[in-house]
Each structure stands twice: as structure tokens, then as C-alpha cells.
Amino acid sequence: MASISLRVNGKSHTVDVDPATPLLYVLRNDLDLHGPRFGCGLGQCGACTVIIKGEAVRSCIRPVSTVQGADVTTLEGLSGDGKLHPLQQAWIDEQVPACGFCQNGQLMTAKALLDKNPTPTDAQIRQGMAGTLCRCMTYYRIQAAIKRASKTIASARNEAGSEVIA
């Protein structure tokens, strides 16, 4: 066991765990952040996705010791000031989730995708999201919601000049 310092959703935490512990279990069990979920423990499905340094990261295979000092964002940290992120709003507008269990991974992967490429083509969305699995098969609406959010973000950018909303 070791004392590990983490910064998650803008807050600092110190936990006493085995440094090899996957970040996922620290987020879920020590910090009670239940957005990221266990799906495979192998980095294959994406249900555990968080964002670190702008990258969608599979927290189920990332040792907690390797993220010391980095800013971690979970689904809970996606909205700010009580306002949903445009992706979350698009998810509601498109009524995307079925069971919803994988949607953490879908949203967080889409966030990293749009941050890098605010106006992805259909093919780029398919390719960028291909590793994030949904067994309810809500893919069709997820892709529609990403396009919707992309437009919302673009129009907000236009309205706000250079201000970045997302």
C-alpha cells in the first residue's frame, strides 16, 4: 500500500492503495465516482473510460500510480456550473441510451474525439468510436448525437467568437 495523490474533476484526493491498483477501482470505490464502470478489465470495451490530458483512457488497465499529478476527468466532471456538456444534452435530445451502462465510455470517448476534431465526418466518428462497445446497440443514435453536439459546439463558438465552450 502507498499514499497516492490524485486530481479528479478539479479536486485533490489522497488514497492509500497498492500502486498497481487500476485507476477504475480507486475512482469507483474510494472516490465514489460511479460514472466509469467495469466492463472487461482488459481495455477492450471502453465502459471505464476517463479523460487524462485530453486522451480517452481506459481506467481499468491504468495503474493508479501512473496518473499521479495528472488531471483526471470522469463523467461526473463533464458538466460544469450545473450545465450539461453539449454532448450530454445531445444524448438527451437524441434519447440515446437504452440500458445506459456503456454510455460513460461513449460520452467520454466522444468528448475526446470532438476536442481533437470538432467537426468529424461520419467515417471519422465510426472509426473514432469503433473501440467503444454497446451491447444494446445504440450506435445509430450515438453517432447522431455526436453530430448534433458537434453542431451545437460550432454554433456556440461562432456566437462567442473565439471562446471555447466545450
Added chain:
Amino acid sequence: MTTRRDFIKTSGFLVVGFSAAGVVHQIPLAAQGAGPYPDVDFRQLDSWIVIRQDNTATFFVGKTDLGQGTGTAFRQIMSDELDMPYDKTSCVMGTTDVTVDQGGSGGSDALQTDGYPMRRVAAEARRVLLEMASTRFGVPVAQLVVSDGVVSVASDPSKKVTYGELIGGKRFNVTLTGNNINATTGTAKLKDVQQFKIVGTSPQRYDIPSKVDGSLKWAVDAKVPGMVHARNVKPPVAGAKLVSIDESSVKNIPGFLKVVSKGNYIAVVCEREEQAIQAARQLKVNWQKPATAPFPSSEELFTYIRGAMTTSSTPPSIVGNPDAALKSAARVLEADYEIPFQGHTSIGPAHAMADPSNDQLTIYSNDMKSYGLRDGVAEFLKMPRDRVRVVWMEGPQAYGRTAADDAGFEAAFLAKEIGRPVRIQWMRNEETAWDTKGPAFAVKVRGGLDAQGNLVGFDYDARSADFNHLGYNEHNTVLISQLMGARSEMPARGSAAAPNEMYAIPNRRMTTHVVSLPAIWETPLRTGNLRDPNGPQSTFASESFIDELAAAANADAVDFRLKLLTASTEEDSGFKRARSIAVIKAAAEKFRWDTRPSPKRAGSGEILTGRGIAYAFRSQTVVAQIAEVEVNRRTGHVWVKRIVCAHDCGLVINPEALRRTIEAGTLYGLSRALHEEVRFDTEKVTSVDWVTSPTLTHADTPETMDVVLINGDPNPNRPDLPHYGAGETMCKPTLAAIGNAIFDATGVRLRRVPFRDARVLAALKAAQV
């Protein structure tokens, strides 16, 4: 004792919360109260509906929502019958001590069957409230009007009272009648469907915001003070016997608490989750392999199924004289279709948390049949049933998986053993290898055409590897009890299935058989209810073969089917034939189907395109699908570029939620058509993760999906137009629609799913396409 009224009043255990948007959450708060937990009396109106002084209402129903929006639909139909605004109501589902036992989910019966008692009790509450208002105002009920939970005197609208003022915080004390829960009724008449205001509209699903902002607490998140973590240690091969456990192999793990074992069941329990995972991996166990192989390898499966002794056969269903018809037919076709075992492979492995405090057992679970889990656990642990309850919480989709809820039983057992709340979750390899499987089918079909290309004889013979099919949380059939040595005296016989279509074929025979694998206990090839348990399999065979016959007759695939449907003169019970014709026509119209025989003349490029249709019904719900595919001649890759689904489930409660359910269900069928197959050698399942058990991904998603909601009822405006189930029918025809489209594109008939690239490429090469 925590009563249901306390729950309502104090919201002590579950919080039913309203936000400005009318969003409702069910949030488990703390460890259980003292119990006991008697069954909720379905003959009391108060068991179903609570109205508060602020004129809000909560409906308590004995169903669970697997992510198809059924909770929203229940609120719609009950709000409508009660005459309450939708956004002033909420719905509590599935928790065994606060809701009546409607059996949880299964069989796509939520609206078709259970919707009716819900409507009747809501109508009864409205009737009683009107009586109360009548007494208050001294005017007959006939002179009252009710709107949005406010009753007023028709002649003097200033005289008005809310439901909340009439009953808020008090009990109805109205006893209902009915011999069983489905028959529950008061004396009020149901509304004519034309009077509905909320049914037929599309309020957004109330569960979605909290699933999108991360605030919903799922069964997988259940946590109480003192909780510890468990993981299973599964036998390395099916049927292995536990010889010895070397507990010293895990004693060094921090937080290690205990190895629990009984029979061939082993679990490790640790303070922390990652410790339990490590302990399960590290525990040294000496297993003895079984003397004989528990099953053939997946490569040998269909040879085995065709040659195995049957454990049961249904008496053939015979029309006319199929043997004579086939003998005298101008042309006879014969084909064998093969559908492998397909797993549930839920995105979230099995999980549950059980709290044994106060000599009770509370299980926090996503079990779709939570009431069955309660009953099964009580029997399994020999506890009085009213000392066990299941708190139902949302979970990952796995239609049918939790009907044999292994994790719920395991958590309960371990909590009793340890004396502390225990959370268990299966690992990915465990879930993919050891979840319950949809049965494999081998189907032989023969058909005879006369000289004019009419289908005159049809012989369908299905063999399904489904013996000892699991279903309903029986205490002696879930995996943990099998591993502990339990054996039910009469293993479930299982079933195969005949196709569900309305074709008029003058001579036909349909026979189904069940066969058994060598091992039926303690095996990862246990069969269970996988979304429409047998429908995708039987429909793949029959609707592909109908396509073969159409092609042999040089007929268009839509015309050929319509001819078979319109030829019948038999009574059309439930208008299923009329509705079959309607969905096929609607799908063809939406697709802009051009009439011609298949196959299309293959082009010369790398990509070959084609279209295919298939149709099926399930109970009263009828679906036709048309798929357009692109087949890559060089790689064998199939992309379903477009799919149209025409769907008739009677009265539609929430069109937008239904559309999404149909889209997702169709894509699920597509996944089973293109990807899903359980692979195994002769001792273990080798499909253990998302690489070895692939599924549909974003990359496979069609470019266009069109859902056509239609109602082919000859009298769609009748006041009692029924609402049928919509959870499963749409995934029945998809496999055949895609297979038929591949044939249209390439001229190659694929009679085995899944249509993975290598299989398709091999077939194209063999046919020199």
C-alpha cells in the same frame, strides 16, 4: 418494522425524487430496515398507486425496465387512465417488498399483458376519486369533470378539488378483485384508446438524464458500510472436480479475508475489490478433469447435433400431405441451416451485492426477474421468504441473462457465510465463457415447387441443443447450486421452434426436436433465455429457405411472400395475416423495392451490393425487415449499409422510445448475423473476451436505418385496440434478411451464421465469385 407507508412517507429507503423536469430517480440510501418483507397485496389499490397531498402520484409496478423505456410507458398508460399529468407521476419498479409481483421482465409481455392490470388499477383510482369528489360537492359523478388531477363541477368550475386534496397522504382502502395479478381489476371501465392524451405521445424517457450525467446509482454501484468484495474461481474446464485448495497461496494478499468453497464452487473474499481480483487469480487449486469430454468442439457441433439422440420431440404439426406433395413436386429443394450457440455477453458482467444484517437478506440486483431471485434465494439458503428481499436497480442489458441470476445467488450465499455485506462481480472471461447461452440449432428444410413455381410442400425439421434449459432462478439450477452438487430431478426439456409466419402452404410439416450435449450440469454451455429464445434461429432457417424457393421459382422475394400470405382463406385471428401483409408492403415501399428475382447480376467491381427481405411475428407483433448489403469480394466483409424495419405492435404508447428500441434491437440482430458465435474445444469455452467473442461496433453501423411504425389492424380506430409487446420481435428476421441480401448481391447462399469475413470469403471463393 419498515412498512411500505413509511417508505412512502419518509422515503427512508428509496428516494423518489422529482426535479423541475419531472425526472424521477430511485436511489437506495442505506442498509435495510428490520423487515420482515411480506408480499405486497396486489388486491389492494394502495399497493399500486400512492397520491400525495401535493397532487403527485407514484405508481408501483412489478416489472423491470431493461433499457427499453417500459417504465416511461407504464407511467404514460397509468397517468392517462388516472387523468394525471405525466410529469406529476413517477414509477417504482421491481423491488420485491414495495411492488406487487408481476414477475419482472420477460417474454416481451410488459405492455401486452401487464399493461392491462396497470390500466385497470389506475382507472379504478380515478373512479374512487370521482366518488369522493361527488360526496364532497354533493353532485353526481356524471356532473363532474376531471383534468390533470383536478376534479371540478361541470356546471360550476369554481368548485374544484385536486386528487391530492381528496386522498393525499391517506389510503384508498379499496379492495380489488381478480384471481391472479394479471386479472386484477376494480369496477371502473378502461378508457377508449381515442380518449388517451399521453399514450401515443413521446415524453422523453425519465431514466435517461441520470444515465447521462452520471448520477444514477446502479446495482453495480450498491455500497453499504462494512461491505467486502468477492470474486469467483471457476473450474478451468467444464465438469472439473475440486480436489484441494492451497489457501496459503493467497494469505499474503493484503485485505484477504477468506476462501469460501462448497462442492466445486469457490470464491475469495477480500476487503477491497482489486484484492479479491488478485486473490482469485492467485489462488492455487487442484482440480481433477472429468473422465469424458463434456461437449464436442464447436467445429464438430452440428455433426454432433444431427447425430445425437433426441431428448424430446414435439408431435409434428402437419397440414395436407407433405410427403406426397414433395414427391410429386416439379422441383424439390433441400437445405441445412446452422446457428451456433450465441451468448448474452453482457457489456457488464454478472454482479450483485447482498447484505445479511438483522438476520435478513437484502440483495441489490439488476435481476430482470427480481421476484424469482427472491424466491430462489430463500429456497437456496432455506430462509423464510419474507426475510429475503431484492432491491431492483438498473443494470447492463442482457435480455434473459438474469433470468438465471448466478451472481445474485452467489452474493447471497457469501454474505451469509461471511456475515458481512458482500459485493460480487464476474470477470470478463468468466461472463463471456460461463453466461447462459442461446441454444444452437441445426435445421433441415425441404420445399417443393410445382411447374408454375408455386410452393406446394414444405418440411421443416429443427434440432436444438437446449436440454436442461435454465430459466427462472430455480434454486437448484443456477450455476452456484449446480457447482455445489444440486441436480433437479427433471431437467427442463428445453425447446426448438418452428417458424412464426402466416404463409398458406397447402402441404407442410413442422417438427422440432431437442438434443442434449454430453454434459448438462456444471457446464458453460448451459442454455437460457436469450432475446427471443429461439426466434432468430428458426427464422434464419425458414426465411432464408423461403428466399431460396423464391429464387428457384424465379420470383421476386416480396411477391413470393405476399402470394403465400394472400392465398389463405383461414380465419385471421388477431389479424396477424392482414398485419403481416401490411408490414411487408410497408417495408417494401419504404425501401423502394424494385420487383425482380434474386440474385441480382453480379457487378465486376470489388463491392457487390444486394437487398434481402425477411419477416416474422412473435406473439401478436409483426415485423418485416429489408437489408441492403455491400459485400467486399476481396475480403469477404459484409456491411449492412441500410436497413428498413416495418413494425406493427398494435397501439403504440411512446413512438420515439419504440423507434429506438426497434433500431437497437435490429442492430442486435445484425450483430448476431455478422459476429456472434460461442467457440469451444472439447473441455472449455474459448470465447472469453471481446477479441475472441466479437460483437457489432460503431464501424458496422448502417448508414441509414428506417423504422416504419404501422398498424395493419383492419379496424385501427377500434376503442379497444390492443398494445402488444415490442421487445424482441425485431431481432428475429434480421439474420435471414442479411443472408438473403448477401445471396442477392453474390448469388452465394450462406446457411450458417455468423457471416464473419473468413466464412463469407471462403464461400465466395468456393463459388468462384
